[in-house]
Amino acid sequence: xxxxxxxxxxxxxxxxxxxxxxxxxxxxxxxxxxxxxxxxxxxxxxxxxxxxxxxxxxxxxxxxxxxxxxxxxxxxxxxxxxxxxxxxxxxxxxxxxxxxxxxxxxxxxxxxxxxxxxxxxxxxxxxxxxxxxxxxxxxxxxxxxxxxxxxxxxxxxxxxxxxxxxxxxxxxxxxxxxxxxxxxxxxxxxxxxxxxxxxxxxxx
Amino acid sequence: xxxxxxxxxxxxxxxxxxxxxxxxxxxxxxxxxxxxxxxxxxxxxxxxxxxxxxxxxxxxxxxxxxxxxxxxxxxxxxxxxxxxxxxxxxxxxxxxxxxxxxxxxxxxxxxxxxxxxxxxxxxxxxxxxxxxxxxxxxxxxxxxxxxxxxxxxxxxxxxxxxxxxxxxxxxxxxxxxxxxxxxxxxxxxxxxxxxxxxxxxxxx
Numbered sequence: 001x002x003x004x005x006x007x008x009x010x011x012x013x014x015x016x017x018x019x020x021x022x023x024x025x026x027x028x029x030x031x032x033x034x035x036x037x038x039x040x041x042x043x044x045x046x047x048x049x050x051x052x053x054x055x056x057x058x059x060x061x062x063x064x065x066x067x068x069x070x071x072x073x074x075x076x077x078x079x080x081x082x083x084x085x086x087x088x089x090x091x092x093x094x095x096x097x098x099x100x101x102x103x104x105x106x107x108x109x110x111x112x113x114x115x116x117x118x119x120x121x122x123x124x125x126x127x128x129x130x131x132x133x134x135x136x137x138x139x140x141x142x143x144x145x146x147x148x149x150x151x152x153x154x155x156x157x158x159x160x161x162x163x164x165x166x167x168x169x170x171x172x173x174x175x176x177x178x179x180x181x182x183x184x185x186x187x188x189x190x191x192x193x194x195x196x197x198x199x200x201x202x203x204x
Numbered sequence: 205x206x207x208x209x210x211x212x213x214x215x216x217x218x219x220x221x222x223x224x225x226x227x228x229x230x231x232x233x234x235x236x237x238x239x240x241x242x243x244x245x246x247x248x249x250x251x252x253x254x255x256x257x258x259x260x261x262x263x264x265x266x267x268x269x270x271x272x273x274x275x276x277x278x279x280x281x282x283x284x285x286x287x288x289x290x291x292x293x294x295x296x297x298x299x300x301x302x303x304x305x306x307x308x309x310x311x312x313x314x315x316x317x318x319x320x321x322x323x324x325x326x327x328x329x330x331x332x333x334x335x336x337x338x339x340x341x342x343x344x345x346x347x348x349x350x351x352x353x354x355x356x357x358x359x360x361x362x363x364x365x366x367x368x369x370x371x372x373x374x375x376x377x378x379x380x381x382x383x384x385x386x387x388x389x390x391x392x393x394x395x396x397x398x399x400x401x402x403x404x405x406x407x408x
Contacts, residue, residue, distance in 0.1 A: 010403060010406050014398075014402035014403055015399065018381060018382075018383075018398075040383050077405055079405055083401070092296065092299055092303055093297075095296055095300075096295075096296030096300055099296060100296075102398060106398035147401060170404075170408055173397055173404075177222060179219070179222075179245055181242075187407050187408075189403055193301065193304070194311070195219065195222060197351060197375065197377055197393070198221065198310065199391075199393055200374075200375035201282045201311065203214075203375075204351075204374055204391075
């Protein structure tokens with residue numbers, strides 16, 4: 001693609017993809033931008049505009065072909081493959097992520113989980129055994145892992161992020177309630193429930 | 205306030221507040237928009253513009269007074285009080301949330317957790333005992349709870365949301381990987397790790 005697609009549009013594509021995959025699982029074959037819009041809380045006009053950035057996906061009056069659009073969105077988002085993921089931090093959230101069954105069909109597979117607590121290292125979580133964080137950089141680099149999730153306390157998160165960057169990680173989902181300072185070629189997304197809640201209380 | 209503040213600005217205020225609270229905990233008294241910007245990954249100009257929507261918070265050259273700005277942001281976001289929160293779903297994520305110690309200083313307090321699994325009802329999680337979801341609507345309504353978090357499977361999430369709305373809840377943090385259909389006066393924020401990851405793989 002010649003032109004750069006705005007981040008805000010890229011941010012909406014996974015929402016469309018998720019809704020389309022739900023529809024496909026129910027056996028639905030086509031969907032209008034109106035119907036899709038109602039399912040994701042985004043206007044039909046916005047959806048048409050967003051998707052038009054990537055070519056022509058639907059015909060006026062007939063709606064989108066769902067399997068075709070899923071295939072296209074998966075290719076655009078590069079989840080038409082499976083990304084190996086490392087989890088750092090074997091606490092409650094690390095447990096939840098390691099046991100979550102919903103990643104694979106959306107393009108991800110957790111393959112390793114690390115902690116620095118001797119009481120946790122060597123213990124099983126789901127299909128994994130918690131590994132010692134001292135081996136993390138080497139393990140991630142050798143495995144070529146590019147995606148990681150940080151679930152350590154805020155006080156340790158920047159140090160862990162630095163190590164992940166050193167190991168070659170380029171995308172970090174950060175559950176620690178702190179901003180991470182990373183090089184420009186590394187992407188970070190944040191999950192912080194208190195921040196999300198504060199975005200709603202303003203309106204109450 | 206007479207004019208309506210754009211949602212995107214409101215969405216950034218909790219990020220500023222979190223960074224300011226970190227600085228305050230370290231004993232820092234003032235911060236420039238440049239320094240704050242580096243800590244949150246947002247430009248100084250954007251921060252000044254966002255905050256100017258709410259009045260004059262800083263003087264040219266002297267930076268922002270941190271305790272004053274924290275107080276103002278907490279008032280704007282209505283987290284200068286403590287909001288009671290209900291959690292629905294006592295699985296891994298529900299456990300993690302119920303045990304998380306970081307909510308109180310940011311304006312929230314979980315006071316009840318529900319599940320429909322007889323094996324979980326009556327069991328303790330942190331300081332709570334899991335309650336039967338059949339009593340949820342009545343319990344939430346009587347307690348006047350306006351904020352809830354949904355951590356049930358996707359297949360049950362819309363039904364739970366409907367019940368929460370019936371009970372008077374106005375703000376929902378949804379961990380189920382599905383869009384929720386709610387009335388216009390109810391706010392929803394979404395946490396879905398696969399969606400967050402897909403927002404980054406595009407750039408890899």
